[in-house]
Amino acid sequence: MGGLGKTTLAQKVYKSNELERHFPCRIWLSISQKFDVHNLLREILYSVEPNLRKENPTIRQEDLRTKLREYLSQKRYLIVLDDVWSIGLWESLRTTLPDEKNASRVLITTRIVDVARAADGDSTPHELRHLNENESLTLLFQKANIPIGESGVQFRTDLNDVARQLTKMCAYLPLALIVLGSILSRRERTKNAWQRVHETFDWHDEATKRCSEVLLLSYVELPYHLKPCFLYFASFPEDYEISAKHVIRMWIAEGFVPRGGHGTMEEKAQKFLEELLQRSLVQVIKKSWGGKCKTCRVHDLVREMAIREVREENFFTVFTKEDDEIQFSAQKVRRAMLQCRPPTNFGIHSKYARSLLLFWPDGYELNNGGFRLLKVLSVERLNFWRNKIIHKSWLEGLIHLRYLGFRHCFVPFEFRRISFSKLKNLETVDFEGTSFAWPHGFFEELRYSWQSNYYFHSLWKVPSLRHVIIRRGNLYPSFPSKGDPLKNLQTLKLGTNIRRRSSIIVKWQNLKAMLTRSEHLISLAITSRALPLLSEGMRDLSCHETIQSLSLDGRWERDLCVLNLEMLPTNLTKLTLLGSELEEDPMSVLERLQSLTILRLWRYSFVGTKLTCSEGGFPRLQKLELVRLFNVSHWDIQEGAMPRLSHLIIFELYELQVPELQNVPTLRNLELDEHLYEISGQPENHYKIQHVSSVRKLKDWRD
Incomplete structure (x- = not known):
């Protein structure tokens, strides 16, 4: 039955160090009662070969099984199918998973003993007992x-x-x-x-x-203010890994978090989430290095209870393929979550809706006459070009909207001219991983000319903006101008595609003016691939004491790329550098940042050959990631350096030998690429890593 700990036990097996060494390819799939075999096959394939997810067009259904057998036949794999309800599912999958007699395994958890016996009739299923x-x-x-x-x-x-x-x-x-x-x-x-x-x-x-x-x-027994926050978790799909930041921003948009008083609304909402965690109604999946919840989920039985309550109170209407249209046609839908094509009469009462969440929906078109009172609109993994779901004019009419999320979507090209200034209450814009859906048949050069422009000029005219995330796609927003009202801005993550040096100077000047006015800015991430990031634009970061997280992705100007302490915020706790092409060792500067706990030097951020960490340097650093610094051949770690470092990742530093890690006695988790992992096991290197409790091999890396 549910609640015995099947998933918990399977996760301990899946994450154990012994199995990590034995199975280079490990895949976890949450199945539950509603599943689509082709989607499961596609997820397995993408887990084996992540780059295939980016291919366009996607692999056809009739080719999925052939491709999957081809890729899996070359690997020793462990596949976990969690919460299987149907014998038919295993029968559909087993012919696709190759058995190369290399000790690959499939682990199934289920509440139904017949499913377990059908999967392997030659062995006795392990049945979890109740506690004594x-x-x-x-x-x-x-x-x-x-x-x-x-x-x-x-x-x-x-x-x-x-x-x-x-x-x-x-x-x-x-x-x-x-x-x-x-x-x-x-x-x-x-x-x-x-x-x-x-x-x-x-x-x-x-x-x-x-x-x-x-x-x-x-x-x-929940306090009144926590009940709507908890019920909101019923709006997410079963076994969905929920980002704490996203759900907190939705709570704020809904008005569940009181405004005014001491502390920011985000800090209050974080306390709400922590209380739900303490009450064991929500489970932590991943924690940040500061100890806060990063992602979470609710147990199936807890979710079933929450769904019963949201339906009884008409708090949320959850549409799935099994839902009866008649059941919802008589209701005034206040909040809706869709995972399928909605009922044909879905627009009848949509004028009452305050929230609309769409997760991998079927193709359909929303009733443009409804949803005018929306405060939250969240869409994930949808190609708008194939599904005429949301129109620009309708979107601009949502004057009460506070949270707008198009995550990992392909949006119509007409969205480049959205008049955000009409959305005067907008607080969060999250377009993480979203791109324009290019009309089929247009010339490639015309496509690149579109990319070189900047869009969403009116976004910065919204005075209520708190969080803006537009990156890892091809949506390139303009930088804020000097007169834009951004005093409430806390998070700014932008990707840029500037192609003229004069333009980037102007944009950095705009950024400087923005930083002066954004007195509450906590997180800043800037990506510029086409032209260098200008160091003079970054010199203004040091006076911004509120910035705690900084990510800079792009090459710096050659004549100005000498890193110095005055270029960085004084209270920085997390720093990520990518593609900076620094020629001088940055450690001598970075190790003097007294609050830095996470440092990521990725992909050509340093092009020199030697790194040095001196005694007393990095007093609070807990996690360090060195990735694709191809020229580094020596790393000198002096005794007393990094006195709190517990987690170290080294990936694709091909010239580097195992460094003097014995000088970091606090190190507990070490992740190495295949080259370093092999030589770390040699007898002459044993003394360097013998104090490390977990040493893992990394097969691939995704930024």
Whole structure:
């Protein structure tokens, strides 16, 4: 049943160091009850060969199986199919996965024993058991933040009896115990208080229903301000890895986070998310190096409970292929999430909608007469050229819009002239990985002439802007001008394609003026591939004390590319340099940044041959990434350098030998390319890495 820990156990196997060495190719797929075989095959293929995802046109369905067998037959692979519900799925996949007798494996988790037996009739499936009483009590007391004694079995005697009743009623199910423990952690540590919790439940015989009761209580007990934040997670697809930043910005756009008072809205929303995590209603997938949640998800059973609540309260309407059109036609849709073609009468009540989230939808066209009150519009992985879904004129009429996200989409070319100035309430614009969908048949040179222009001039006229992400696609926005109102801007991530040196000087001057006015700017990322980044434009960054994250992608001017401390923000915690082509060792400057915790020197950021990290340098650095610095042949690490470094990545430094890592005793995780990984295992290098608990081989790298 759900909640026993099948996925958790499979993840521990999947991520173990021993298996990482054994399986160069590892793929994780979350299946669930709704699946499309061709999409799964495509995801497996893209996981094996990531570059194929960028190909246009995409691989045809009839060629998928042939291509996949071709690529997998050359590798020893581990494929995890998590939460399989159908015997037919495995039957559809097994003929495509080649068995080259090289110890490749497929690992399946499922709630249905017949699926497990059908997958491998010659072996006995591993069935997870429920916890025993002592294990359940230990877990419950741990989550309730109550000491259990050194031996692990010494419990609070005054709470023992009621705790045993609670664990028994939870059917010794880990998920139910974890959530219940989080509830008890906020109650008095008395028998009467815990007994009142026990009496709250309408206990049933079936373990699944008991778990549902616990989950429902955890929602009922949420403070008023957290309930809409939690219910918003029901709008994401099952097993979807949710970006903490994205959901926080959606909460703010919806008005769930109070304005005014101490701290920014983002800081308040972050506290909301942390409380949901503490209550075990949301699970952390990845953490940032600062310890904050980076991505998260909700358990299937928690999501099912949330969907029941959003439907009962008409908080969100979730459309999937199995949904009954009639069920929704009578409702006034306030918020909608679509993963399929919507009902034919979807536009009837759309004038009430405040949010619209589209995830990999089928081709359709929205009712242009509706959705005028939208505050949140989020679309992911859609080709607008093949799906006439959103029109420019309709988009410009969404005057209440606060969050606009087109992530990894192909948008119509007419969008280059969107009048953002009409969207006076806009706070977030996220076009990460989005490109123009070029009309078929246009000349290639005309396409490049389009690319050389700048668009979205009116974007910077919106005074409420807080976050702007437009990069990793071919949407090249203009830089802000000197008079643009940008005092609320916190995040700016832009890609540029300037082709004239005079233009880049003007743009850097605009950036300088913008930095002067953007007193709340925290994160800045600039990409310029066609012409050099001018160093004089960056000299103004040092006075900007609020910038914590900085990424600069592009070659610097040759006569000005000597790095000095005055060019960088004083409170910088994260720095990424790509393609800078610095000729002098940057470490002597960067190691003096007192707050720097993450440093990434990628792809020709340094073209010299020697790096030196001196004693006392990088006092707070925790993670260092050196990637594709092809000329570096020597790295001198003096004793006492990088006293807090715990994670190091070295990839494609072909001239480099294993550096003196014994001088970094705090190092715990080391990731190396194939060349360094092989020589690090030689006896003469053993003393350099013997203190490192995890040494992994990297097969590929994606910026």
